[in-house]
Amino acid sequence: MPFILQWSQEAEPAPAEILHEAQATSAATVQLVHVARGGWGGYQELTHDAGTRPAGTEELLHVALAWRPAAGQVAPPAPQVIYGTVPATVRVRTSLGDPVSVELSDDGTGPTGTITLPGVITPGEGSVTATVEVQGSGGTAGTLDGVSQPYSVRTSFRQVTLDLDDQWEVDETRGLERTTVRAHTAAAVRLGTVRLPELVDFIRKPTPRPERGQDCRARPEPQTMRVSGVVARAVQAAGVFLSFGPNVDPLTGEVWTEWDTPYSTAGKTPQQVLDDTYFAIGWHPVIRRFGSSVQLLILPPGGSDGTLDTTGDDLISGGTRRQESAQLPASVVMTGADLLVDLPDLGGLIQLAPDPTGFEQEILPNLQWLRSAPTPDGKGEVRTAYNKVLGQIVGVYSTTTQRLTVQEQVNGQTVTREFGRVLTSEEHTTSTYHPTCGDMLLRQQTVKSSWGYTVATKVRTEITGAYGFISAVTAGDPLGEETELIEQTWSPEGWLQSRVKTTRKLSSVQQANPEGELPDRGPLAPFEFLERVRFETFRPSWLMEWRESGGIPVPVYDADSFDPVRLGVRGGTITSGAEPMDAAPTRVTCPDPCSKRQRAIPNAVQIRADAGRQGTEVTRSVSWTRDRGTLATYARWVAADLAQRITRTRTLIGVPPIVPGMAAQDADGRGLRGVVQSVTVQVGSGQASTEVITHEPQPPRLSEHAYQSTQTTYRDIVLFRQVGGVTVQHFTGQFDGNAPRFENVFVRVAGTQYPSPLDELEWIDDPRYGPTATGNYGQEAMT
Numbered sequence: 001m002p003f004i005l006q007w008s009q010e011a012e013p014a015p016a017e018i019l020h021e022a023q024a025t026s027a028a029t030v031q032l033v034h035v036a037r038g039g040w041g042g043y044q045e046l047t048h049d050a051g052t053r054p055a056g057t058e059e060l061l062h063v064a065l066a067w068r069p070a071a072g073q074v075a076p077p078a079p080q081v082i083y084g085t086v087p088a089t090v091r092v093r094t095s096l097g098d099p100v101s102v103e104l105s106d107d108g109t110g111p112t113g114t115i116t117l118p119g120v121i122t123p124g125e126g127s128v129t130a131t132v133e134v135q136g137s138g139g140t141a142g143t144l145d146g147v148s149q150p151y152s153v154r155t156s157f158r159q160v161t162l163d164l165d166d167q168w169e170v171d172e173t174r175g176l177e178r179t180t181v182r183a184h185t186a187a188a189v190r191l192g193t194v195r196l197p198e199l200v201d202f203i204r205k206p207t208p209r210p211e212r213g214q215d216c217r218a219r220p221e222p223q224t225m226r227v228s229g230v231v232a233r234a235v236q237a238a239g240v241f242l243s244f245g246p247n248v249d250p251l252t253g254e255v256w257t258e259w260d261t262p263y264s265t266a267g268k269t270p271q272q273v274l275d276d277t278y279f280a281i282g283w284h285p286v287i288r289r290f291g292s293s294v295q296l297l298i299l300p301p302g303g304s305d306g307t308l309d310t311t312g313d314d315l316i317s318g319g320t321r322r323q324e325s326a327q328l329p330a331s332v333v334m335t336g337a338d339l340l341v342d343l344p345d346l347g348g349l350i351q352l353a354p355d356p357t358g359f360e361q362e363i364l365p366n367l368q369w370l371r372s373a374p375t376p377d378g379k380g381e382v383r384t385a386y387n388k389v390l391g392q393i394v395g396v397y398s399t400t401t402q403r404l405t406v407q408e409q410v411n412g413q414t415v416t417r418e419f420g421r422v423l424t425s426e427e428h429t430t431s432t433y434h435p436t437c438g439d440m441l442l443r444q445q446t447v448k449s450s451w452g453y454t455v456a457t458k459v460r461t462e463i464t465g466a467y468g469f470i471s472a473v474t475a476g477d478p479l480g481e482e483t484e485l486i487e488q489t490w491s492p493e494g495w496l497q498s499r500v501k502t503t504r505k506l507s508s509v510q511q512a513n514p515e516g517e518l519p520d521r522g523p524l525a526p527f528e529f530l531e532r533v534r535f536e537t538f539r540p541s542w543l544m545e546w547r548e549s550g551g552i553p554v555p556v557y558d559a560d561s562f563d564p565v566r567l568g569v570r571g572g573t574i575t576s577g578a579e580p581m582d583a584a585p586t587r588v589t590c591p592d593p594c595s596k597r598q599r600a601i602p603n604a605v606q607i608r609a610d611a612g613r614q615g616t617e618v619t620r621s622v623s624w625t626r627d628r629g630t631l632a633t634y635a636r637w638v639a640a641d642l643a644q645r646i647t648r649t650r651t652l653i654g655v656p657p658i659v660p661g662m663a664a665q666d667a668d669g670r671g672l673r674g675v676v677q678s679v680t681v682q683v684g685s686g687q688a689s690t691e692v693i694t695h696e697p698q699p700p701r702l703s704e705h706a707y708q709s710t711q712t713t714y715r716d717i718v719l720f721r722q723v724g725g726v727t728v729q730h731f732t733g734q735f736d737g738n739a740p741r742f743e744n745v746f747v748r749v750a751g752t753q754y755p756s757p758l759d760e761l762e763w764i765d766d767p768r769y770g771p772t773a774t775g776n777y778g779q780e781a782m783t
Contacts, residue, residue, distance in 0.1 A: 095130075162183030165181070187240050196234055223257075308656065321647070325613070341599050383398065391438055404424070505529060548574045643698055643699060652689065655688050664692070719757060
């Protein structure tokens, strides 16, 4: 320890008296090695041997000369000089016995200790308590140059209880046997090793999913869990209790919400839970031990719990001061839960679409419209009416009218009759969907009517149409109705389970007096129909089983002459079988009628530090909030935690009552200043010294900037189709306040199947072709 306890004030160079106290606890020789500067040109090593008695104290008086520099020589820094008596009397003891030396360290991650005991012992398990008592004194301290000031060493009492480690070491030197044991804070270690069960209630016991038909107002609300409550339970699993000291919990009121912002602790350690929460927002931990209790103190950036004024207080024997700035990045990015925004209102884009009429028919949920198109041969017209309800087409009605020419043989002569535009067919399809799942088709029926024409047909007027589109057309002889009925059942998981298809088709017609004179011939009328039923059963293993039954016409022969008499109808199973499918059975994803589909926008806030290290960026993420103001606050905390700082290291005589997390301040600028980061106490040979490291942060200058993502793949909402691609609503990454900013972008799409409006399309900005779709598109299921 570079102190001269008593300095002679004579003008001529004179010896300095150095008083040492040494306590030996065994009948051994104590060797004291001292280094003294013998003039400014070199060092002289003085070795002293002294024999001591067990448990005795021997005072050794040594004389050394300290020379002043000659004229023209540059003197090294003047050593400190203590005028007066020994500044502190130290006594240390442990629950394992009186030690030779004790070292106690605390850097905020949990106190630790190293204890050296005389002799050979077996530490065992459990805990050890070390007590350090310092009886301080005061006096005057200065330098060889005569500058002096008063000092005082605190009288202090420190007691630390630690858990014995399974590490120990024995020095087996004959006559100097010693045992060194190590101790730590077991609860602090458990923070990083204990594997947690599921502590989030809605993950452990989720709310049952409601039935789709259940009234939205009668459904249970999603569960929530307080973030701070989960963290407190996590650290308690390691035997630690959570505290914020004089500060307010920064996550007060923050919650994880079932189905929206979930979180799970299963398989994580308490340290990982802390990393996901408080440490992610720039707050930092200090672990303190009070007897057998361990406290995890969470402090804000630059914050402290308690203050110690060290002005002129504890004698400093050395220290350093340095500026640290490499840890401050140029920017801090804080990401939160995705920002949910409503889908674009396509109704306002109808006039912007290349085909406004077709776009309107596609996007409006409830609409009826009529479409006309020529027949393939160009001689007729097909008029089709549509009925769209709740986004599904539940009715399609179509008629076909065309010009006809009929030729027949009458009395050996060919008779030709031309009909103008007459009704030839009518088809009406109605569909029924599940009331709470619009994609799940339950029943579909198609009724087809046709009209026949001969040279003797008497035409009449028929009223046709549906869904508000009615018209009168000329028609011939009705030939009855053909029907096709499809009924389907679905599994609770949304797979198609079975399909029953029933068909009734016209197989023959009849006419009264078909060979008579034209005026005497009757109209055409339906005669025979063929009915068939097909049963299909689908397995999730890509297997379809099928069976067909119903009538099939077969000829009936005379039993004697074997001449065909008529066609008969056979019933029963016609054929059946099973065959593998090329794909899985049809599956539907049914949106929950109580859920509203929204678009998820990446939610990130960027804070830049003027003095940050160029080109560096720190990214943190939280999962419980999407509020951008809150994210900005978190980002500023992170930047403040990484701010430039002055780090001071001081070595003190004595053991001041200071621990990590406290703030030290002094008025003279020589002592401790800043928030204490670590404290190391060394006690031995009747002396004690404490090394303290503090941080004095320098608040950075911060500014918020628009976050520029480095992503090269985008996912945006399709607005409408165009030739060669689609127009999407692209999120620019910019915000107007809390509202995201969008722009319309044309994206090239290859192939013939384009995504539909409101599909989410993935695309890249190709350097050759510009925005180009990757081929991935669709709509996520809202369950």
